[in-house]
Amino acid sequence: MTDMASIDSVTLEVADPTAARRFLTTAFGPDPRIGLSTAEAPATGFRGFTLSLVTSQPADVRALSDAAVAAGAEVLKPAAKSLWGYGGVVRDPDGTIWQLVSSAKKDTGPATGRVDEIVLLLGVADVAASKRFYVGQGLTVAKSFGGKYAEFASGPDTVKLALYKRRGLAKLAGVAAEGTGSHRIAIGSAAGPFTDPDGFVWEAVSPAGVGGPQKTRQR
Template identity: 55%
Template sequence: MSTIESITLEVQDTAAADRFYADAFALDALDGRVRTRAADQHTSGFRGYTLSLVVPQPGNAQALFDAAVAAGATVLKPIAKSLWGVGGSVQAPDGAIWKFATSAKKDTEPVSRAFDRMVLLLGVEDVGASKRFYAEQGFTVGKSFGSYVDFETPGSPIGLGLYKRRALAKDAGVPEEGTGSHRLVIAGTGGAVTDPDGFAWAPASQTAPA
């Protein structure tokens, strides 16, 4: 299991969620990386993960942010400059947190909602233990420093990283408290497993649309 083929968001209203993603990101543009399915499991507060769209320039981050807000997302952090680049975050109506980010300081091409990479960041309690777990599942560590780990996922539609849960919540702009289901199923090239923080993985064939 060294790649992520797609992620499935468990939502209460699939029709509403699909409309949001179609309006905000043009769901087809995500190339099947994001799917939804109905699930009514208890969850409250921070679900322990964020999804990031890494874009080539600030204008694209703003365009995605504006489209998401217009489609019904809640603003968590407005698009702003920082030492590392430009970024902001929103919470979709289904509860998923999305971040839009770039290391570029200025636009160099026409603005659009195009992005370069999609990355799943998992908030974990013990970074070392989770790092070992994913290494045992076949993921190769690319960068690792302090409370952050970035795995090498060449050819994978979705990148994977680990971040200390408290730090990830702060970065997203929400309190770290949260209980219940993550409402997220990660489809990979390996078998069905559950990581130390309760994130569920399933074979890609089991999450493919009928």
């Protein structure tokens, strides 16, 4: 755990944790920052968040996308160049939306299989208000673009948090913005426990946090 408040882990609530772990390991490789638990609350439509896997080059984006599709994911946006780099979007069998991205537009070599960063992007009703809330919880703003986008500082081996307008995030992901019920995500951090203005739940984790054999969940 770093001195600043940051995200140690993200727990996805899924129908079958064993099957979901098999998908994640096959598609993206094992990562101690992504946990799983059995879903207990209903959810329909867009769940209000995406997870981004940031890589160094387009070859890695394509490799991740191909592996995810082979493991059962649905392509929402095919991997392609854009103004900001290269990326694509897939939805896994449990409905979690993954953005696979690189700021580079050209390859410098073969795919490495390495994920450089994980970003949790929350779709919120009011970016400015949510940013103030998270600053009050001890997070440090790293980037901010008015009421459109905010990004918080993160340490090594943690998950970066960013905020975006919910409707804009749905458009970015290639899905309708409508959705009800559980977000089906729990955010693990020493800053928790609390629930943010948009209903995203943060749970307390022990300082051992990242890389430990288990994350401690408190309800």
